[in-house]
Structure formats: C-alpha cells, structure tokens
Amino acid sequence: MTKQILISGFGGQGVLFTGKFLAYKGLIEDKHVSWLPSYGPEMRGGTASCSVIISDEPVGSPIVSKPDILVAMNIPSIDRFEDSVVPGGVILYDSSLIDRDVKRSDVSAYGVPATKMASDNGIPTLANMILGGKLLAILGEQGEEGIRAALAKVISAKHADMLDVNLKALQLGANA
Amino acid sequence: MADKVLMKGNEAIAEAAIRAGCRHYFGYPITPQTEIAAYMAKRMPKIGGTFLQAESEIAAINMVYGAASAGKRAMTSSSSPGISLKGEGISYMAGSDLPGLIVNVQRGGPGLGGIQPSQSDYFQSTRGGGHGDYHLIVLAPASVQEMADMTVKGFDLADKYRMPVMLLADGTMGQMMEPVSLDLSIAEAPEKPWATTGTKLARTHNIVNSLSLVPEELEKLNNARYAKYEIVKKNEVMYEEYMMDDAEICVVAFGIAARVSKNAVVAARKNGVKVGLIRPITLWPFPTDVVAKAADKAKRFISVELSMGQMIEDVRLAVNGKAPVELCYRVGGMIPTPEQVLDAIENGGAKE
Numbered sequence: 001m002t003k004q005i006l007i008s009g010f011g012g013q014g015v016l017f018t019g020k021f022l023a024y025k026g027l028i029e030d031k032h033v034s035w036l037p038s039y040g041p042e043m044r045g046g047t048a049s050c051s052v053i054i055s056d057e058p059v060g061s062p063i064v065s066k067p068d069i070l071v072a073m074n075i076p077s078i079d080r081f082e083d084s085v086v087p088g089g090v091i092l093y094d095s096s097l098i099d100r101d102v103k104r105s106d107v108s109a110y111g112v113p114a115t116k117m118a119s120d121n122g123i124p125t126l127a128n129m130i131l132g133g134k135l136l137a138i139l140g141e142q143g144e145e146g147i148r149a150a151l152a153k154v155i156s157a158k159h160a161d162m163l164d165v166n167l168k169a170l171q172l173g174a175n176a
Numbered sequence: 177m178a179d180k181v182l183m184k185g186n187e188a189i190a191e192a193a194i195r196a197g198c199r200h201y202f203g204y205p206i207t208p209q210t211e212i213a214a215y216m217a218k219r220m221p222k223i224g225g226t227f228l229q230a231e232s233e234i235a236a237i238n239m240v241y242g243a244a245s246a247g248k249r250a251m252t253s254s255s256s257p258g259i260s261l262k263g264e265g266i267s268y269m270a271g272s273d274l275p276g277l278i279v280n281v282q283r284g285g286p287g288l289g290g291i292q293p294s295q296s297d298y299f300q301s302t303r304g305g306g307h308g309d310y311h312l313i314v315l316a317p318a319s320v321q322e323m324a325d326m327t328v329k330g331f332d333l334a335d336k337y338r339m340p341v342m343l344l345a346d347g348t349m350g351q352m353m354e355p356v357s358l359d360l361s362i363a364e365a366p367e368k369p370w371a372t373t374g375t376k377l378a379r380t381h382n383i384v385n386s387l388s389l390v391p392e393e394l395e396k397l398n399n400a401r402y403a404k405y406e407i408v409k410k411n412e413v414m415y416e417e418y419m420m421d422d423a424e425i426c427v428v429a430f431g432i433a434a435r436v437s438k439n440a441v442v443a444a445r446k447n448g449v450k451v452g453l454i455r456p457i458t459l460w461p462f463p464t465d466v467v468a469k470a471a472d473k474a475k476r477f478i479s480v481e482l483s484m485g486q487m488i489e490d491v492r493l494a495v496n497g498k499a500p501v502e503l504c505y506r507v508g509g510m511i512p513t514p515e516q517v518l519d520a521i522e523n524g525g526a527k528e
Contacts, residue, residue, distance in 0.1 A: 063436070
C-alpha cells in the first residue's frame with residue numbers, strides 16, 4: 001500500500017510542516033516515507049508544495065506527479081494540480097480560500113473552511129493542521145499516540161508549547 | 177526504524193562528514209546545497225571545528241587544499257556553477273595528491289542555469305573537471321541514507337588513495353527528507369606521514385606541491401598517478417543491480433534518475449517486460465565490466481539521465497556495439513516521470 005500525497009499552498013501556510021508531520025507519523029509507524037519540497041523562488045510568496053510518500057514498500061521516485069491525495073490551500077494550487085489526481089483519489093481543500101467547487105467527478109472532494117475555523121478558534125496560523133486532521137480522519141488514522149509522537153518530532157523543543165494547539169487543530173479538522 | 181530520523185540529504189551529508197572526523201568546512205552559499213553550509217555553521221563551532229564562509233568558491237577550495245596539506249579531513253560543497261569555479265583548485269589538489277571531499281549538489285546549466293535538479297555535470301565530474309590528466313573518485317548516492325554513507329566512504333577513499341573525491345548529488349537528493357540511520361561505520365583516518373605538520377626538527381621537510389618543471393619528472397608523476405587509478409578501478413567500483421537476472425532490456429541510471437527508473441522497471445515487470453536496472457554508485461570508476469557483462473544477454477540498453485546524454489557515452493563504451501543504447505532524458509531542472517521511462521522501456525526510441 002502506497003499513499004502519494006501532494007500538499008500545496010502559499011509559502012507561509014505551513015504546507016511543508018504538515019507534510020513533515022505526515023512523514024514523521026509514517027516513520028513512527030514503521031512505514032517507508034519520503035518528503036520532497038518544491039524549493040526556490042516560488043517559495044517566496046508564491047506557491048509552495050511538497051510531495052509526501054508513505055508506503056509499505058521502499059520508496060522509488062520521491063516526486064509525486066500523480067497524487068492519491070491532493071491537499072490544496074489556495075486557488076493556484078487547485079488550478080494547477082486538480083487534473084493530476086488519480087481517478088478515485090481525494091482532493092481536500094480549504095473552502096474559505098478556494099471559492100469554487102472541485103470540477104472532477106471521479107474523485108472524492110472534501111471542502112473544509114480551515115482558514116476561517118483557525119481564525120474563529122484563536123489559532124490563525126494552523127489552518128494547515130486543521131486540514132491535516134481532516135486528512136487523517138479521511139484515512140482513518142486517528143490514533144492519538146502516533147499523532148502526539150509525530151508532533152513531538154516536528155515541533156522543536158523551543159516551541160514545545162505549540163504541541164497542544166497543534167493537537168487542537170488536528171481535532172478540529174477531524175470533526176469538520 | 178526507531179533509530180532513524182528524518183533528514184534532508186544536505187543535512188545528512190553535513191552530519192556524516194562531522195561523524196567521519198571532518199572538522200574543516202569551507203564553502204560559499206548557493207542553492208540547492210546551502211543547508212550543508214548552514215548545518216556546518218551551527219555545529220562546527222560547538223565541536224571545536226572550523227566553519228568558514230569564504231569570499232568565493234575559489235577561496236574555499238584553496239582552503240580545503242591548505243587544510244588537507246596539513247593532514248586534516250576537509251571538505252567544501254557547492255552546486256554546478258560554483259564547482260566550475262573550484263575547478264582550478266581541484267586540479268591542484270589532484271596534482272598534489274591531496275585527499276578531500278567536494279560535494280556537488282547539481283542544478284541545471286550551463287552558465288548560471290537554474291536552481292532545479294540536474295545531472296549535467298557528469299562529464300565534468302568523471303573526466304576530472306579541471307586541466308591536466310586526473311580523475312576524481314565520483315560517488316553518486318540515490319537516497320538520503322546513501323548521502324550519509326557515501327560521505328563517510330568519500331573521506332575514507334580520499335585518504336586511502338590520496339586523491340580528491342566528489343560526491344555528486346542533485347537538487348532533489350539534497351532537498352528531500354528520508355529516514356536515515358546515523359549509526360555509520362567510521363574507520364580511523366590513516367596516518368599521513370606526508371602532511372605538512374611541522375618537522376619538529378626530527379625529519380626532513382614535507383612538500384605538498386603540484387609544480388614540476390622537469391618534463392621527465394612530471395611524466396613519472398603522471399604515470400604513477402595513473403597506476404594508482406588502475407588500482408582504484410580494480411577495487412572500488414560500486415553499483416546496484418535490480419531485477420537484472422533475466423533482463424532483456426537494461427536501464428542504466430544513477431541518483432534521482434535511478435529512483436524514477438526503478439518505478440518504471442517495477443511497472444514494466446507487471447506488464448511482463450523483462451527489464452532490469454544497473455545503478456552505478458561510483459561514476460568514476462564506472463562499472464564498465466558489469467554493463468559489459470549485461471550486454472552479453474540484454475538486447476537493448478536505455479540510459480536515463482537528467483542531461484542531454486552524458487553517461488550514455490560510458491554505457492556505449494561498455495556495451496561496445498553489442499546492443500543499441502538509447503537515451504531517455506529531461507534537462508533544465510525537469511525530471512523524467514516514471515511514465516516517460518516506462519514508455520521508453522516498452523516502446524523504445526526514447527526521446528525527451
């Protein structure tokens with residue numbers, strides 16, 4: 001079983017962080033994982049994305065060109081990657097920033113107003129993790145132990161106080 | 177996998193270098209390898225090492241020359257245009273028989289090119305890169321784990337043969353994160369009686385120099401160096417064979433191109449195509465004998481590269497006319513997809 005995930009949004013929305021969290025969660029669960037960011041000028045204010053692969057097999061190419069799951073956090077991301085999702089795949093998007101429906105009818109689409117929810121709940125920087133929570137719910141992967149362990153890996157010791165709000169964001173997403 | 181951590185390829189190189197005993201890093205920032213310098217800047221001061229951001233790439237490689245002359249494990253890192261600048265210093269190191277590690281996290285060229293991944297410095301790396309007759313040992317990792325392992329191996333080989341070693345990666349390998357075990361096997365650095373460590377009035381002067389004005393002498397030095405290269409060719413070739421046992425089609429690819437190709441080989445096998453992969457890990461010395469042996473059975477070869485076709489020349493030399501060798505490539509920072517490689521395997525005549 002191999003899951004190819006593409007997370008995309010504006011630089012600063014935390015798409016790389018969410019990807020890293022998912023990769024670490026896979027690593028903790030003894031999966032083969034890879035994480036590959038887009039890098040370069042497009043990171044400065046433009047669209048940032050990262051490829052995450054979580055698999056029972058060793059990972060070949062780390063580049064996700066045909067995602068099983070697309071997480072889109074802005075309009076340029078959904079415009080650019082919607083067509084690349086495999087038939088039967090998942091498109092999860094921030095419906096507070098993407099004010100159009102998913103055009104594809106052969107994928108499962110989930111709109112979550114993550115940015116609005118984050119703002120309403122006093123965690124305005126964590127829309128990414130609200131979507132992350134929804135993604136784990138869609139995948140049926142909500143074991144809190146693995147989630148906590150992965151968060152502890154991606155949140156540096158200096159910011160340890162951020163662990164609980166990240167958990168809260170994941171929970172909000174899971175219930176959305 | 178409990179003992180594994182997620183690291184970027186660039187970070188894994190830096191950490192492995194420190195664990196291998198490198199305490200002298202000299203560099204100049206350039207995308208996509210800057211994490212190596214950043215990591216060294218953070219760690220070296222804490223462990224009594226030297227991190228120095230030089231005024232240029234040329235300065236940095238000459239600082240490596242200096243530290244290596246004094247018998248220390250030293251390294252520099254850069255990306256393609258920066259490596260060209262280092263060419264003179266690398267040639268001087270080769271001419272002075274100095275060990276050292278040079279990391280090239282390649283980007284698209286020529287010229288300033290772009291910042292996305294490339295493998296178009298294959299010629300430059302495997303043919304020396306600077307002036308004069310010389311080779312580098314060129315290591316081409318294809319995973320973050322190998323980035324770490326080959327860094328350690330690189331220092332060992334450099335010391336063993338007294339020659340500069342290049343670790344040839346690309347932007348993808350540098351930027352991607354994968355689980356890596358840092359439980360690396362580190363050998364003691366050998367004694368370096370030739371190093372300029374001060375005579376303490378107990379021995380004659382050691383001289384590290386590439387200047388030799390007497391032609392007869394310089395010829396001797398070149399011949400001796402090439403005799404050494406023959407030993408390297410005999411002993412140090414590294415490669416991986418994947419599904420080659422019954423392969424009628426042989427894909428040859430290194431680094432990121434090999435990972436993409438592996439996906440394509442798996443997909444083609446599912447379709448009943450007898451295809452395998454040879455992945456050179458040392459680009460110099462190239463696994464010529466392995467490719468030559470494969471040519472006894474395989475009917476077609478495909479060289480998959482992020483260049484206009486550079487390694488394909490070594491593949492053709494090894495195949496030696498026994499089978500056609502095709503090219504499958506993308507350039508300029510683009511990477512072939514597994515589908516493109518699969519199409520090349522199944523339909524041949526691989527083009528961009």
